[in-house]
Amino acid sequence: MKPPQFTISPARRWRMLDLAELWRYRELAFALLARDVKVRYRQTLIGVAWAALKPLLTMIVFTVVFSKIVNVPSDGHPYPVFLYSALLPWQFFSNSLTSAANSIIGSKDLITRVYFPRLIIPVASVGAGLVDMLISMGVLVVLMLIYGIAPTPALLAVPALMLLVTVTALGAGILVAAMSVSFRDFIHLLPFALQLWLFLTPVVYSTSIIPERWQWLALLNPMTGLVEGFRSAFLGTPFDLAAIAVSTLCAAALFVGGVAVFERVEQTFADLI
Amino acid sequence: MDSYTSLEVRGISKQYRLGRTTSLDDGLRELLARSVSRMSRSRSADGPRRELIWALRDVSFDVAAGTAVGLVGRNGAGKSTLLKILSRITPPTTGEARVTGRIASLLEVGTGFQPELTGRENVFLSGSILGMKRREVRERFDRVVQFAEVERFVDTPVKRYSSGMFMRLAFSVAAHLEADILLMDEVLAVGDLAFQRRCLEKMDEVAHHGRTVVFVSHKLGAVRRLCQRVLYLDAGRLVADGPTQGVLARYVRDALVPPAGADGAGGTRFGAWRLAGRDEDTAHTCVAGDTITVRVPVRLARHVDHAWFQLALWGEGDEVVLSATSRDGGTPAMALQAGVHELAVRLQVPLRDGDYALELALCDVSGRDIERAELPPRLVVLPREDRALPRRSQGIVDVAVEFSCPAPDDPGPTGCP
Numbered sequence: 076m077k078p079p080q081f082t083i084s085p086a087r088r089w090r091m092l093d094l095a096e097l098w099r100y101r102e103l104a105f106a107l108l109a110r111d112v113k114v115r116y117r118q119t120l121i122g123v124a125w126a127a128l129k130p131l132l133t134m135i136v137f138t139v140v141f142s143k144i145v146n147v148p149s150d151g152h153p154y155p156v157f158l159y160s161a162l163l164p165w166q167f168f169s170n171s172l173t174s175a176a177n178s179i180i181g182s183k184d185l186i187t188r189v190y191f192p193r194l195i196i197p198v199a200s201v202g203a204g205l206v207d208m209l210i211s212m213g214v215l216v217v218l219m220l221i222y223g224i225a226p227t228p229a230l231l232a233v234p235a236l237m238l239l240v241t242v243t244a245l246g247a248g249i250l251v252a253a254m255s256v257s258f259r260d261f262i263h264l265l266p267f268a269l270q271l272w273l274f275l276t277p278v279v280y281s282t283s284i285i286p287e288r289w290q291w292l293a294l295l296n297p298m299t300g301l302v303e304g305f306r307s308a309f310l311g312t313p314f315d316l317a318a319i320a321v322s323t324l325c326a327a328a329l330f331v332g333g334v335a336v337f338e339r340v341e342q343t344f345a346d347l348i
Numbered sequence: 349m350d351s352y353t354s355l356e357v358r359g360i361s362k363q364y365r366l367g368r369t370t371s372l373d374d375g376l377r378e379l380l381a382r383s384v385s386r387m388s389r390s391r392s393a394d395g396p397r398r399e400l401i402w403a404l405r406d407v408s409f410d411v412a413a414g415t416a417v418g419l420v421g422r423n424g425a426g427k428s429t430l431l432k433i434l435s436r437i438t439p440p441t442t443g444e445a446r447v448t449g450r451i452a453s454l455l456e457v458g459t460g461f462q463p464e465l466t467g468r469e470n471v472f473l474s475g476s477i478l479g480m481k482r483r484e485v486r487e488r489f490d491r492v493v494q495f496a497e498v499e500r501f502v503d504t505p506v507k508r509y510s511s512g513m514f515m516r517l518a519f520s521v522a523a524h525l526e527a528d529i530l531l532m533d534e535v536l537a538v539g540d541l542a543f544q545r546r547c548l549e550k551m552d553e554v555a556h557h558g559r560t561v562v563f564v565s566h567k568l569g570a571v572r573r574l575c576q577r578v579l580y581l582d583a584g585r586l587v588a589d590g591p592t593q594g595v596l597a598r599y600v601r602d603a604l605v606p607p608a609g610a611d612g613a614g615g616t617r618f619g620a621w622r623l624a625g626r627d628e629d630t631a632h633t634c635v636a637g638d639t640i641t642v643r644v645p646v647r648l649a650r651h652v653d654h655a656w657f658q659l660a661l662w663g664e665g666d667e668v669v670l671s672a673t674s675r676d677g678g679t680p681a682m683a684l685q686a687g688v689h690e691l692a693v694r695l696q697v698p699l700r701d702g703d704y705a706l707e708l709a710l711c712d713v714s715g716r717d718i719e720r721a722e723l724p725p726r727l728v729v730l731p732r733e734d735r736a737l738p739r740r741s742q743g744i745v746d747v748a749v750e751f752s753c754p755a756p757d758d759p760g761p762t763g764c765p
Contacts, residue, residue: 078448078449078450078528079448079449079450080446080447080448080449081446081447082444082445082446082447083433083434083436083439083440083444083445083446083447084439084440084443084444085439085440085441085442085443086439102476102481102482103476103477106472106473106476106477106482107473109473110462110465110469110473113464113465113469114462114464114465117464117465117505118464184456184459184460185459185460185477186437187432187437188437188453188455188456188459189435189437189453189455189459189460189477189478189479190435190436190437190453191477191479342438342439343438345432345437345438346364346438
């Protein structure tokens with residue numbers, strides 16, 4: 076029996092994404108994901124509980140600042156739940172985008188020494204972020220119990236919304252990761268971009284406080300539909316389907332664009348990093 | 349043994365661009381330059397002129413399944429680049445290679461090790477990074493840990509390991525890889541002397557087990573032992589390909605060419621060494637315990653600001669018996685002009701009789717090698733004339749040792765039984 080065969084040839088400008096190969100390397104993706112999760116909470120007293128505690132603390136700070144001091148309205152919902160249900164997808168988005176963007180540069184040792192589809196690295200980073208998000212979702216359940224908010228069938232939309240946030244974060248993350256191999260500038264720019272993005276997204280406030288004639292502008296932000304979608308799912312308010320449709324298109328475009336750019340430069344990583 | 353071809357390499361070349369972008373300023377400038385040139389369709393007209401070098405030039409060869417092939421050449425000859433292309437880390441600029449079989453590359457020990465994780469977790473992580481399935485790692489786990497002699501510490505984070513334990517575990521994972529083709533770099537032999545020997549034995553075992561091996565090394569002894577065939581690269585070109593003995597002889601001969609006026613175009617090179625104050629016959633021979641001065645012509649292709657040297661002696665079993673740098677003795681880093689210099693290294697040789705390989709390295713301020721090479725021929729150490737002992741008793745060093753046993757009426761030290 077002849078063993079498997081492959082051909083090494085010069086880099087091509089555009090390549091198709093080799094899904095079969097990615098699938099063959101799935102165990103590596105899980106190994107890297109497990110490493111990321113384990114390493115993050117090693118040598119801490121409370122371990123994985125940090126995944127729940129970090130968004131909770133952020134929620135408390137934001138509640139004090141935006142609800143108690145600035146008095147941001149929350150459409151009649153208790154502010155902590157109103158905020159947390161949007162903070163949950165936002166923090167997942169922001170954290171996984173950041174770690175995916177840094178993941179390639181941070182894996183220099185692997186990239187210059189072993190072959191595997193490089194896309195595995197940012198995928199594992201986002202996967203590790205997903206684990207954190209599932210844990211911090213527990214806090215939301217507790218908050219809903221405390222404030223007596225009954226779950227509605229709208230909750231069923233959560234997995235689909237989560238998928239959309241994942242795809243958006245992954246698309247943007249691999250795009251920044253691919254570009255930052257040549258230009259580290261993007262890594263330095265990212266935290267500021269995300270900070271600005273947070274305040275352009277209805278996380279600490281509701282879309283309803285945006286003046287009518289500027290609402291369309293908020294819709295251009297792919298995170299608006301997703302964050303408001305999460306809020307609707309947990310609080311049982313009607314979904315803004317138009318906004319979610321925009322977000323879905325954006326997610327798809329970012330993902331396809333990100334993968335295309337990534338695949339284009341992937342082969343040069345080892346020489347440039 | 350199977351009769352197919354593992355590697356078919358056809359006209360592989362690799363071009364690198366020197367002076368890569370690092371700073372923000374350069375990065376943006378290049379980006380702008382590139383988009384401008386793309387628009388005007390004239391690539392060389394503007395932007396910083398970049399020097400292009402060929403790390404590999406039109407290299408072709410076949411390797412039949414089950415053969416172990418050595419890859420030799422000076423630093424910068426393209427050995428590592430070739431390994432990186434074959435292991436798909438970087439693509440060739442032109443040319444193609446067909447690889448038949450599962451390939452594993454061991455270019456460095458400890459790839460993917462995570463200090464925070466335990467030994468057990470790292471074995472699984474490193475295993476899957478090197479291309480093993482979880483099931484395969486599980487099957488080999490006990491052997492890996494046993495070989496590394498870290499059974500008691502498998503559940504301790506590896507950051508608490510001694511560097512020896514860390515290296516042993518890392519090597520052990522790599523050594524238990526399942527692959528049809530192994531690309532190995534010499535750095536694999538690590539750890540203390542006893543473990544180094546076991547590493548080499550393990551590599552022997554791997555190489556003689558019907559697997560295809562491409563082995564890069566400066567240690568000709570190891571190449572001679574592991575490989576039936578040798579590829580010799582010089583300045584990116586394959587200059588010789590054939591049975592080990594003949595190609596190594598040519599490589600050694602080339603290395604012996606005195607640097608002054610050799611070919612004019614080459615880089616930094618070491619010439620033929622000899623002992624100071626000896627005639628032709630005894631230029632490479634000394635007696636155990638002698639203090640010798642090794643003289644080596646060194647040709648520098650460029651000015652080096654903070655140069656320092658490292659000299660190592662390798663024993664017959666490929667163990668390091670001595671490794672010293674010019675910094676150890678407090679000699680300040682030297683500023684060396686381009687041109688030919690003569691390095692003199694004075695050292696005492698309190699070694700057992702035998703023959704030893706000299707390895708010399710010239711390093712820059714950051715400790716990176718500018719040149720590193722084994723200097724043939726080997727240094728022959730003769731037994732001391734007053735030695736009554738049979739030749740080659742145990743041990744490496746030959747220093748004055750006195751035994752005494754005081755007579756009973758001598759009070760002697762207290763506490764003796």
